[in-house]
Amino acid sequence: MENTENAQRFLTASRAGMIGCRMCGAVNPGDARVCTRCSSAIAPPDPASLQAVWAWLTAGLIAYVPANVYPMLRTTTLGHSSDSTLIGGIVELFAHGAFGVGFIVFFASIFIPIAKFVAIGYLAISVRRPSTLDSHSRLVLFEIVEFIGRWSMIDVFVVAILTALVQLDFAASISPGIAAVSFALSVAFTMLAAQSFDPRLIWAANSRSAE
Amino acid sequence: MNTDDLIACPVCDVLHRDRDVPKHRIARCACCGSVLAAPKSGAMTRVTMLSVTALILLVAAAGFPFLELSAQGLSHRASVLDAVLAFSQGPMAILSFATAFLIVLLPAARFCALIYTLAPMALGWRPAKNAVEVYRWAEWIRPWAMAEIFIIGVAVALVKVSGLARVDLGPAFWSFAALLVVTVMTDSAICRMTVWKTLKTRSDS
Numbered sequence: 274m275e276n277t278e279n280a281q282r283f284l285t286a287s288r289a290g291m292i293g294c295r296m297c298g299a300v301n302p303g304d305a306r307v308c309t310r311c312s313s314a315i316a317p318p319d320p321a322s323l324q325a326v327w328a329w330l331t332a333g334l335i336a337y338v339p340a341n342v343y344p345m346l347r348t349t350t351l352g353h354s355s356d357s358t359l360i361g362g363i364v365e366l367f368a369h370g371a372f373g374v375g376f377i378v379f380f381a382s383i384f385i386p387i388a389k390f391v392a393i394g395y396l397a398i399s400v401r402r403p404s405t406l407d408s409h410s411r412l413v414l415f416e417i418v419e420f421i422g423r424w425s426m427i428d429v430f431v432v433a434i435l436t437a438l439v440q441l442d443f444a445a446s447i448s449p450g451i452a453a454v455s456f457a458l459s460v461a462f463t464m465l466a467a468q469s470f471d472p473r474l475i476w477a478a479n480s481r482s483a484e
Numbered sequence: 485m486n487t488d489d490l491i492a493c494p495v496c497d498v499l500h501r502d503r504d505v506p507k508h509r510i511a512r513c514a515c516c517g518s519v520l521a522a523p524k525s526g527a528m529t530r531v532t533m534l535s536v537t538a539l540i541l542l543v544a545a546a547g548f549p550f551l552e553l554s555a556q557g558l559s560h561r562a563s564v565l566d567a568v569l570a571f572s573q574g575p576m577a578i579l580s581f582a583t584a585f586l587i588v589l590l591p592a593a594r595f596c597a598l599i600y601t602l603a604p605m606a607l608g609w610r611p612a613k614n615a616v617e618v619y620r621w622a623e624w625i626r627p628w629a630m631a632e633i634f635i636i637g638v639a640v641a642l643v644k645v646s647g648l649a650r651v652d653l654g655p656a657f658w659s660f661a662a663l664l665v666v667t668v669m670t671d672s673a674i675c676r677m678t679v680w681k682t683l684k685t686r687s688d689s
């Protein structure tokens with residue numbers, strides 16, 4: 274088994290009774306609470322820190338519901354107003370033949386958020402029990418989640434831009450809906466969930482199961 | 485046991501002996517493959533210059549209009565400041581704050597923080613007061629500075645309103661595009677490990 278071999282070949286700071294800093298890589302004595310080099314708060318990898326991940330993830334999931342149900346944009350044309358939801362906006366883009374942009378928005382607002390919920394949840398669970406993916410694949414998954422998460426903000430910015438651009442003096446005017454707020458919060462919460470996940474736990478679980 | 489000649493991988497916690505990495509070489513973690521150090525010659529100077537460039541571009545990007553809309557003889561231009569103020573009343577004010585923070589204030593603050601910590605080092609001076617705290621904050625804030633994501637938002641908005649009116653790209657759009665390039669160049673020039681070590685040795689001496 275590759276994992277077992279890894280755990281034996283490499284010595285981690287926490288197994289050596291020391292604390293490695295996740296900001297600067299400095300190795301600190303085991304009783305330190307603040308890094309000697311960069312003065313970040315430090316702690317040994319601890320599965321208890323997953324509580325923060327679950328809390329942020331739940332908050333993100335809750336905020337994602339109204340983001341889909343309520344209108345994202347309200348367009349008023351000649352006294353007649355129509356609301357469009359997140360999914361409605363994407364359908365509209367496809368209906369107008371804007372497939373490229375429609376696909377970008379679909380990816381940023383629907384696919385990425387849902388994939389993120391699943392991925393962060395999976396990573397947090399896999400720390401506690403044996404998982405089907407090896408450590409390296411899970412690290413790649415974590416890095417993808419961290420990198421791609423912020424791009425979900427696109428739709429919030431689109432709402433901001435459209436509101437600023439299409440004002441009352443035109444035949445149409447656009448104003449933001451409540452879903453824009455909950456969607457922005459949902460993205461922020463899931464970013465915080467990813468940031469509070471400690472990737473060192475991916476390996477810590479392996480060395481425990483190898484013992 | 486002396487811990488100064490050891491480093492722990494920030495991602496997987498595996499210990500490594502801390503050896504000097506030659507310039508333009510990349511040291512990777514033997515266990516997880518994360519980049520531990522990637523020093524480049526003149527990196528501090530380069531990052532400082534790039535940050536100054538980015539700040540100038542950011543001011544231009546925020547102040548000039550990024551889209552111009554014209555229909556039925558009327559025209560309307562929107563700058564980032566307009567987009568921020570668009571939500572300023574009512575319950576949507578939180579969006580106004582978020583937009584201002586993510587697009588303008590946080591990126592600007594991050595580039596200022598980088599100049600503050602790295603410029604004295606580029607010149608070979610002692611680190612400025614509280615440089616450690618400022619640099620730590622700049623690293624922490626990185627995912628929240630979203631100026632580059634805004635460009636894609638502009639592109640999507642352009643397609644969405646193209647049915648309503650004629651839309652033209654304004655000068656700020658190109659400032660944002662240049663900012664995207666400069667941000668990527670800045671981030672790839674920084675070697676965190678080198679910055680932390682230099683900060684530590686300079687302030688000790």
Ligand SMILES: [Zn+2]
Pocket residue numbers: 294295296297298299308309310311312313
């Ligand atoms: Zn540290």
Ligand SMILES: [Zn+2]
Pocket residue numbers: 493494495496497498513514515516517518
């Ligand atoms: Zn590693």
